Amino acid sequence: MNSKKLAAEHAVQFIKSGMIVGLGTGSTAHFAIHAIGARVQAGLTIQAIATSEQSEALARELEIPIVSFQEVNEIDLTIDGADEVDSDLNVIKGGGGALLREKIVASASRELIIIVDESKVVSQLGAFPLPIEVVPFGIEMTMKKLAALLECPLTVRQSGNKPFVTDNEHYIVDCHTGSIADAGKLTRELNMIPGVVENGLFIGMAAKVIVGYMDGAVRELNHT
Numbered sequence: 538m539n540s541k542k543l544a545a546e547h548a549v550q551f552i553k554s555g556m557i558v559g560l561g562t563g564s565t566a567h568f569a570i571h572a573i574g575a576r577v578q579a580g581l582t583i584q585a586i587a588t589s590e591q592s593e594a595l596a597r598e599l600e601i602p603i604v605s606f607q608e609v610n611e612i613d614l615t616i617d618g619a620d621e622v623d624s625d626l627n628v629i630k631g632g633g634g635a636l637l638r639e640k641i642v643a644s645a646s647r648e649l650i651i652i653v654d655e656s657k658v659v660s661q662l663g664a665f666p667l668p669i670e671v672v673p674f675g676i677e678m679t680m681k682k683l684a685a686l687l688e689c690p691l692t693v694r695q696s697g698n699k700p701f702v703t704d705n706e707h708y709i710v711d712c713h714t715g716s717i718a719d720a721g722k723l724t725r726e727l728n729m730i731p732g733v734v735e736n737g738l739f740i741g742m743a744a745k746v747i748v749g750y751m752d753g754a755v756r757e758l759n760h761t
């Protein structure tokens with residue numbers, strides 16, 4: 538079986554009736570939303586908040602009840618994918634450009650479960666280019682400040698021959714850091730730069746990471 542699907546289906550078992558569930562974004566979260574849809578069809582009663590327009594549309598198609606932030610106090614459990622995960626369960630997200638809504642949903646959640654295939658588990662974060670969501674206004678200045686801080690190549694993510702635009706009408710700057718020594722410090726420094734809306738480092742947010750392997754195994758990584 539597909540290792541992303543294995544991790545997703547394992548994670549969905551943690552959902553119980555009555556929960557408010559955060560729905561992630563990306564190809565791994567896509568499997569989770571399908572598995573949640575199947576459980577809803579089988580009688581699970583939940584309400585969900587999605588981290589992207591794309592995931593919300595899929596959830597509606599699968600008849601998963603969607604609620605807004607006005608209707609809930611907090612989210613019980615969010616299940617979302619990631620681009621890289623380290624042994625402290627720190628994560629890089631945003632490869633699909635959904636990092637801002639994903640971080641808002643994750644920070645409103647009592648529990649965040651990250652689902653990945655084995656290729657995403659790394660000893661140090663940073664080989665995956667760090668996505669940074671920026672306001673289009675003054676992006677040239679914002680990028681100068683990012684370049685001074687990061688000292689690495691930066692690219693504005695493209696969609697065809699135009700900049701990729703997020704669900705919140707921002708651009709994404711991908712930062713080819715190579716490796717990130719102190720992710721906690723970096724996330725604070727990045728978010729101090731005017732024009733930066735959010736960055737893809739999710740530090741200390743995941744309660745559990747579920748890894749799917751090509752040989753069919755599934756492993757849970759928890760905090761020690």
Ligand SMILES: O=C[C@H](O)[C@H](O)[C@H](O)COP(=O)(O)O
Pocket residue numbers: 561562563564565566617618619620629630631632633634635636639
């Ligand atoms: O912006 C996208 C998200 O952070 C995704 O969860 C992340 O990029 C992982 O995506 P995938 O499951 O498709 O590898």
